[in-house]
Amino acid sequence: xxxxxxxxxxxxxxxxxxxxxxxxxxxxxxxxxxxxxxxxxxxxxxxxxxxxxxxxxxxxxxxxxxxxxxxxxxxxxxxxxxxxxxxxxxxxxxxxxxxxxxxxxxxxxxxxxxxxxxxxxxxxxxxxxxxxxxxxxxxxxxxxxxxxxxxxxxxxxxxxxxxxxxxxxxxxxxxxxxxxxxxxxxxxxxxxxxxxxxxxxxxxxxxxxxxxxxxxxxxxxxxxxxxxxxxxxxxxxxxxxxxxxxxxxxxxxxxxxxxxxxxxxxxxxxxxxx
Numbered sequence: 001x002x003x004x005x006x007x008x009x010x011x012x013x014x015x016x017x018x019x020x021x022x023x024x025x026x027x028x029x030x031x032x033x034x035x036x037x038x039x040x041x042x043x044x045x046x047x048x049x050x051x052x053x054x055x056x057x058x059x060x061x062x063x064x065x066x067x068x069x070x071x072x073x074x075x076x077x078x079x080x081x082x083x084x085x086x087x088x089x090x091x092x093x094x095x096x097x098x099x100x101x102x103x104x105x106x107x108x109x110x111x112x113x114x115x116x117x118x119x120x121x122x123x124x125x126x127x128x129x130x131x132x133x134x135x136x137x138x139x140x141x142x143x144x145x146x147x148x149x150x151x152x153x154x155x156x157x158x159x160x161x162x163x164x165x166x167x168x169x170x171x172x173x174x175x176x177x178x179x180x181x182x183x184x185x186x187x188x189x190x191x192x193x194x195x196x197x198x199x200x201x202x203x204x205x206x207x208x209x210x211x212x213x214x215x216x217x218x219x220x221x222x223x224x225x226x227x228x229x230x231x232x233x234x235x236x237x238x239x240x241x242x243x244x245x246x247x248x249x250x251x252x253x254x255x256x257x258x259x260x261x262x263x264x265x266x267x268x269x270x271x272x273x274x
Contacts, residue, residue, distance in 0.1 A: 002264035003256040004033040007242020013038035014133035016247025019049040027053035029256045035060035065170040075187035078177035088180045098166030103132035134158040171208040178209045185212040190224040216241025218253035
């Protein structure tokens with residue numbers, strides 16, 4: 001069965017690895033199609049960095065949003081090898097800025113609770129990414145404590161009470177991705193089954209341009225994959241898959257998910273036209 005991974009993160013967002021490393025990694029794992037879907041930003045020259053492996057590369061992004069109907073946080077994946085990157089990045093600047101403001105709040109809390117001396121400006125200058133993520137702060141906290149805290153426990157310390165007015169509505173994100181030349185896909189929808197009416201959400205988002213759902217997500221059980229496949233077929237949308245890889249210290253599952261030849265060929269056919 002073909003192996004794909006349309007959900008990976010590099011050090012241009014909250015992942016540990018360079019795009020070049022991910023390119024080599026997906027080939028090592030036997031992947032045939034992959035995408036780097038960094039959060040709320042596409043590094044403009046990323047296609048120039050992933051030319052070594054034999055796997056097909058698809059430019060991607062993962063955008064944070066809110067569904068204002070249900071007040072549910074949603075992540076929307078976008079894919080295209082012909083993105084208007086400058087327009088997309090410019091439109092998402094308020095989201096990046098919102099995450100950076102949140103990081104400043106988290107740093108303040110960490111400095112107070114653990115007697116750290118973290119500086120947002122110093123950390124930001126040391127990163128490839130345009131914003132300071134929870135993962136980055138969690139790894140700094142683990143290092144500060146002399147590795148006496150696990151990454152998972154450190155991440156739990158990196159939450160603060162915040163308002164979400166800076167988060168765009170999911171329908172706006174889908175339209176933005178489409179207008180910038182991409183296909184919009186709902187990320188890890190299996191996480192939503194016990195929170196909202198997922199078929200209703202998918203139906204409503206399709207009306208504003210949603211093109212697919214991430215059925216073959218590494219954390220989805222076989223039962224969840226079966227349910228999501230049924231929803232995708234009911235609404236005639238694309239099925240994609242990915243591992244949500246962030247790096248060996250941050251991810252529980254190896255890159256790549258197996259899909260049928262039919263799903264693989266549908267992804268290749270759909271994304272080649274964009």
